[in-house]
Amino acid sequence: MQFGIVENMARRANWAGWPVVIHCVRTAVAAVASLLVARAFRLPASYWAPITTLVITQSSLGAALAVSRQRFLGTALGAAVGVAASHFGPHVFVFGAFVFLLGLICAAVHADNSAYRFGGIALAIVMLVPGSAPAWRIAVDRSAEVSVGIGVALLLSVLWPEKEGAK
Numbered sequence: 001m002q003f004g005i006v007e008n009m010a011r012r013a014n015w016a017g018w019p020v021v022i023h024c025v026r027t028a029v030a031a032v033a034s035l036l037v038a039r040a041f042r043l044p045a046s047y048w049a050p051i052t053t054l055v056i057t058q059s060s061l062g063a064a065l066a067v068s069r070q071r072f073l074g075t076a077l078g079a080a081v082g083v084a085a086s087h088f089g090p091h092v093f094v095f096g097a098f099v100f101l102l103g104l105i106c107a108a109v110h111a112d113n114s115a116y117r118f119g120g121i122a123l124a125i126v127m128l129v130p131g132s133a134p135a136w137r138i139a140v141d142r143s144a145e146v147s148v149g150i151g152v153a154l155l156l157s158v159l160w161p162e163k164e165g166a167k
Contacts, residue, residue, distance in 0.1 A: 027057060031050040037152060041144070043144055043148070045141065049145050052146045055067070056150055057156065060161065061158060074111060074120075077102060081119070082122060082124075087135075098127070126138050126139045
C-alpha cells in the first residue's frame with residue numbers, strides 16, 4: 001500500500017492544513033482496519049478494537065509501544081481480576097474492593113497508572129456489563145478485542161509513521 005501518495009500531493013499543494021488532513025486519513029484508516037479485523041475474527045464486542053486503536057495511535061512507534069504495553073498489561077490484569085470478582089456477583093462494594101485490589105496488583109508488577117486505568121475498564125466490563133456469556137469468556141473476548149486494536153495501531157505506526165507535528 002502506498003501511503004506516500006497522499007503526503008506527496010499535500011507537499012505539492014503546499015497547503016498548511018494538509019498535515020491535519022493526513023492525520024485524519026491515517027486515523028480513520030487505522031480505526032476502520034481495526035474494526036474489520038475484529039469482525040473477521042467474529043469478536044462479540046468488535047467496537048473495542050477500534051477504540052483501542054484510537055487510544056494507542058501515537059505520533060511515533062516508541063510512544064505507541066509504551067502505551068500499548070500498558071494497555072495490554074492493564075487489560076489482562078483487569079480481565080483476570082474481573083473473572084475472580086464475578087464469583088461474588090455485581091455488588092457495588094465487591095466491585096470497589098476488586099478495583100482496589102487491582103491497583104495493588106498493578107503496583108506490585110510495576111505497571112503505571114494508565115495500566116491501572118485500562119485494567120479498571122476491563123474489570124468493570126467483565127464484572128458489571130450483563131451478558132449471556134460466562135465471565136471468563138467475556139474476559140478472553142475483551143483481551144482479544146484489545147489485542148487486535150493494539151496490533152493494528154502498532155502495525156500502522158510501522159507502515160505509515162506519522163510525521164512529528166502533524167496533529
